[in-house]
Amino acid sequence: MKRRLELWLAISVFVLLLAACGGGGEQPTETTESKPTESGAPAGPVTTVDPATAATLTGKVSFDGEKPKPRQIRMDAEASCASLHKEPVYAEEVVLNDDKTLQHVFVYVKEGLGDKTFATPSETVVLDQKGCVYTPHMIGVQVGQTVKILNSDPTTHNIHPVPANNREWNTSMSPGGSPLERTFPREEVMIPVKCNVHPWMKSYIGVLKHPFFAVTGKGGTFEIKGLPPGEYTIEAWHEKLGATTQKVTLAAKDSKAIDFTLKAAS
């Protein structure tokens, strides 16, 4: 008798659960659903942001100080790469646009999202090794998102991320070999990536639990879309000039612009 009761209970709970999941897609506001993460560990509910309320954050990052002299890279040791460059190659450390805005600044939401978790995007982010330079110089990915590493050079590279909070690895990639697909299981801003064979090669990977980040480009600008309304701390991180933060409050459908200034290292 008791058994039967339990069985009925179990079945009704199951049916209720099914109904809840089925209806999830049609909910108008932020919804959550249970989804295991990449590592298989149970994660909190996944947040989806309603496009109708989402806010956008834009802005630009400028440089304050005397323009540093770019450091030319000598690729004499790797003729096959040197020959790929007609112009001299400079280290992408402090890349300034003409209007003194900065490229390669990682702008991201540092605080304010609370415990929200976000689905891992299925699209891969590509990091290429071309002409003994990493392209792009800086990327951002989500935890568990696949980074696809290519070697387009006629020489062997070794790709060696040196993280503090993730697992370190160092893998040889021969010319013409198949691309390497890797993920980072933990949040970290930023993971330096280097090639020990070509010590001038340097890249940075930012790993976040959420999709709200951007890397400044030619105009020194960034855009972070789809933010749920809220109060946020935004950080602008630069490999040589350090990091700076700003607080911003976003209402539903807000579109705000904030600018950062990074000072030359003294």
Place this chain on the structure above:
Amino acid sequence: MPEKTSPVEDKDPVVTQSLSGLLLLSSLLLMLSLVWAVWDEIYGQRPWKSIQKRFSQRYTAFLNKAKPRQAAVEKSVRQSEEYRKLEQEILDKEKEIAPKLKEIDQETIDVIGPRLTAITDPFALARSEIQAVTYRVEVASSQSAKDSLGRQIEKLKARPVQLTLPTGKGHSEKLRMNFSQLEQEFNRLQQRKAELAAVRGGLVKPVSELRAKLDAFVKDRMPGLTERQIEGLANKMRLFNVDIKQIHVKSVDLVDRCETCHLGIREPITLTKADMGGEGAFTSHPTKALLQIHDPERFGCTPCHNGNGTATTSVKKAHGRYKHWLWPLYDRENAEAGCHQCHTTDLVLDNASVLNVGKEIFRGRGCVGCHRYEGFDTEAESLAASRQAIRKLEMDRKEHEKNAEFTGKAADAASDNKEAQRLYAQADALRQTVSNIDHQMEQLDIQSRSLLREQKKVGPSLKEVRVKMRKEWIPVWLEDPHAYRPMTRMPSFRLDKEQREAIAAYIWQSGVQGQLPAQKPGDATRGKELFETRGCLGCHAVGEGANAVGGSFAANLSRVGEKDHYDYLVRWIHNPRERTRPFCTHEKRDIGPEDYAKKGLPFVFDLEHTTCPNDGHELQVQQMTVMPNLRLTFEESQDIASYLVTLKKPGASYPAAGYLDDPQLKPKGLALVRHFGCAGCHEISGLEEEGRIGTELTKEGSKPIERLDFALLTHDAKHEGWYTHKGFFENKLKDPAIYDKGKAKAPLEKLRMPNFRLAKEEVVAVTTFLLGSVDSTLPGHYFYNPKDQRKDIRDGWWLVNKYNCMGCHQVRVGQKSVLSGLARYQDPDWKEQLPPTLIGQGARVDPNWLARFLENPAMSTTDVNRNGVRSYLKVRMPTFSFSNEEIRKIVRFFDALSAQAQPYMPTKLQPLTDQEREMARGLFTSKAAPCLKCHATGDPAHDRNATAPNFLLAKERLKPGWTARWMIDPAMMAPGTSMPSGLFRREGGRWVFAGPVPATFGGYQKDHADLLVRYMFQFTPEEQRRLAGRGPASPAKVAMR
């Protein structure tokens, strides 16, 4: 007339007095005491009964809770893709073999089995009949009887037997068989049965193997026990008996009943206090590994933990925490004291981090300068012993020489030839004995030379003060060393002003006179960079308190600029072992240029010139510091010294100290220096062979408590509960003057031990060490006295700590070097500048090479301002000027850690064929294998950016097996290494290069990693030049695989 009164009725005690009340009372008392006696017998004396019941309940509850949890984990493991794949594989396999199994089983069950059953009886009957007759043949006495019985056997054999044999599927056949037919059929059936069983076994084997793999899969992935294992434990609890649990080790007459209450201690599951309802007594042993090494059935509990193992009547009794038990249970924080009893001579033990700290403090802070402790700082004693032996031999020699001369003269004057011959022979014998003494003396001198190199002092030499520092600093330092340098090893002595002045005056006036060459000023900026990158920070720190950057092994240099002279610092940095004057251990004085001049010798003394010009005995030619020589140029030393002299605290001032030159203070100073035992840690003129002033501490932990002088605090200590060894040690270490409290003593009668300002955990560590320093009653075989390589490991740790190898290197798994923790080395480009890990060093390098390297890390006698192997590292492997014995110990240490056989017999490698050589050359220079991009080649322009050693070193330096394993997965041995992984992949039982290989590799079937190792191990400078000329192969030559 007296009135007649009725007689007073005498009170009849029987009637009027009753004892019933008393009786009732006593019977009640009797009753009560009976009840009490019964209660005490059952519960009072057996508190463990209720404890055991409680354990049983809580453990069962815990298991019941753990079971579904573990079951869920197990389920998730069973649901993993890999598990399912394995399971599916098993199912497929079972399906595959099922028809065949069915066939076999059918034949066995249907035909062979019943047929055998049917035939066995008739066959056995027939056989026994024949055997019976055969026996009679054997015992028959006449030939005729034998013949007739023989005929009977023939008849029996020929007699047909009627029987029905099944043919399967319920059918059967009726047969008539004679004996040989029966036998044949029986044997056939038996054989067939065995055949079928064998075939069945062969078919089932892969399945059972897979099943075992599946079980292992679950076990390997389960954190903790499986559901079934927990069920087993729960069953055990169901059958739990409430009784005394004891360990009895007959050979040592040890009875430990600790497990009567500590029932969970050996449980295979981890039980925390929280798991067991907050009852700490029920936890499992916190370090299970220790129980595996020290099986409780053999070691018991109390030999490690102390306490009264036999007591069961109360917790207090069992823990030995009462007046009449001498060895109470060690407190949790001091638990590792128990290790030391048997591991007396181990400096470093796995699983004893507190004890390790305690021993290291005792060794490194200079405790041993005042307190003798067996096994610590043995060099001085050995040196004294060998010096004494030399003296004795010298006397013997003189005696023998004299005798030889007299005997010879007597022989010359002998009256007859026979007597002359006898005496000449005697004289010869005496001279030969003298030659033997010479051999012995030579060995002792060699030994002394070794010991003189090994002998170190905790503090700097005070003979050098005059050339080293400004004199005003000395009294300030003596007043409170911790005020000037908070983390210093120098303890604070309780000296009054007068005492300080006298001591300072003696130190100053006894210092050696000398003039150091004036040094050119250096570049402080460059010096700072050198200081921070050459490895100085592995031992020294700069910055105080939380701002300190660097190691704490040697002095914190934050204020060094306030005291030391620039010229001296330059000399010290250039070669810290350099002395102003050598010390003659025989004459017991520092000798100077005048002594050399007398013999017409130049004033040259160093590790190559170590004999005294006066008597030919060994000199101490080095400063007795562990600081090694970094082989810097004078220019670099000037730069670093220029930086160091800038390290000052702003505004620090030192009062004038003219009295340091007052000769009247000197004798008083000497007495005080002697009284306070300064020479225990410092080299001081006139006190080079001072004895230790403190108590020997080797057995201090088992000293009777009455002999520990609590002085006027005895009452308080007893009252407050710290009248124990632990209480005595802790309070003494915290405040060494504590037992002077309340006493009126003359200044020189006061306790002398200075205050080391030990941190709380340091006090605990040293206390642990002292508590464990006992006169053990255990039989010898309990002591850790390994004769195998474990002894080498033990000896090695003394040197690893002595020279602070771990400041720069990783020596044990899990340990981080000081350098690797510095902010600078977190940068990826600096990370590859870290010194190599020494994990697996014994497996990596040829021990003979390592010995040479340790002796001369520059691997050159002319070009010394470099690293011999990793020339690209900014950090420098210094020259420690080890003695031969020390080198031997270090090499053996690394060999033992990697379980390498000794002596090392290099593996013979197969020579390369011409084709293989050509292939290897091709691969080495191909774009796919950029070996020569990172590894040094000897071309200075290239080597500036190299990050790995030159292949030319491989042959004499490396071991081939290690080299192959390294190439295949370097990150496994050295996480974070610059050398990439994934250069090779596994293909059909061999390693092949993962990238495109030169066309010459076509059809090559051997291991590629092995090919490269063999190529490396025959690498010559000529080959290297040849490769350099070749350059990377053009892409056209590279075939894609």
